[in-house]
Amino acid sequence: MLDQTSPFLPGSAPPRPDAKRAYAESRLRDAIIWCELEPGGKVSELQLMQLFSLKRAGVRAALLRLEGEGLVEAVPRHGWRVRPISGAYLGEVVAARRALEAAIPFDRLGEADLLRLEDLAELTTVLAGRREPGSRASHRNCDRELMDVLAGAVGDIRRRWLNEIWDHSERLIRFFEKGGRHGFEPPDRRPLAAACRARDHEAAAAALRGAVDAFEAFVIQALCAQDVEIVPKGTKKPARGPRAETAPRKTGRPAPGAIQQRGMIEWSGKQDS
Structure with a gap:
């Protein structure tokens, strides 16, 4: 037509x-x-x-x-x-998800929303057992659609914040999956859908916390598997050859090369092969 x-x-x-x-x-x-x-x-x-x-x-x-x-x-x-991937960035995404998702008012979901949640939760369960090419992407897209239903229960400002932090989460997952060593599977959403249907706020919030816990465990495991050097931020790499000792300046400022801040792991797109 x-x-x-x-x-x-x-x-x-x-x-x-x-x-x-x-x-x-x-x-x-x-x-x-x-x-x-x-x-x-x-x-x-x-x-x-x-x-x-x-x-x-x-x-x-x-x-x-x-x-x-x-x-x-x-x-x-x-x-x-x-934006590069850093340890501080990972922590900020996890902390923001915990704060924002905990404030979702599940009691504002209407009957149409609840039916949609139940349908999507069942669909994600079916997709979780599939191993065909593209099934993981379909599973994750379906899970994101389910979360978008929850975001519809909040105002437009908080909805935008939720969508932005979920985008950051997705970016981290895809970054660590890119090397092929780690794969992230969305959690079983049926307990969340059932808790929303029962208007059980505590159970629904617990289901979301469990999902954030699973995400945090995934990124930490992937982070620990990276064979990278932790370089203190704000310091210069030592020159080649014998290292010369540098006397402190009389002004009281740190000598060149002195550690001024806590270390941070940062990637610029290069990962283990």
Whole structure:
């Protein structure tokens, strides 16, 4: 059947500028979450325009929006940097999920929402046992759709926060899965759906906490499996050859190379083979 609403019909108006910007934002967000754009990598607006066939205005608006979501950061005179993966970043995502998901008002879910939750929970259970190519992605997409139903019970500001932190979670999972050593399976959501149906807030909150616990255990296990060197932040790498001792400055400031901050593990897209 011919779609009378198609923008490609003769006489149809071209896509509006806001639609183009929304597409650019969605495409770049997906590229970051799926690690097409490597964590820690630097990109320019021109590179993104050429890579994804986007217009400059759309790319610029998308980058500003994604900067607000913590996915990229502007680098003066060097373009943009995709947010790297660090230990502090992992901890922030886990802490934010615990705080935001605990505040979901399950009692605001309507009958249509509850039916949808139950259907999606059963579907995720079926997909969990499949091993065909693409089944893991389908399982995770279905789980995200289930969580979106829960997010519908909160206001628009908290809903945006939830969606943003779930995007960060998905990005971490895909990053650690990229090497092929670790795979994350979404939890069984049937207890959550049953608790929402029974209007049992404590049981529903416990089910969500269990899911965050499973996510945290996954990223910690993947983190511990990385064979990387922990370098104290703010220090310089020692020069090759015999190490010369450096006397403290008389000003009381730390000598060059002195540890000034606690260490942080940070990846810029390079992982174990």
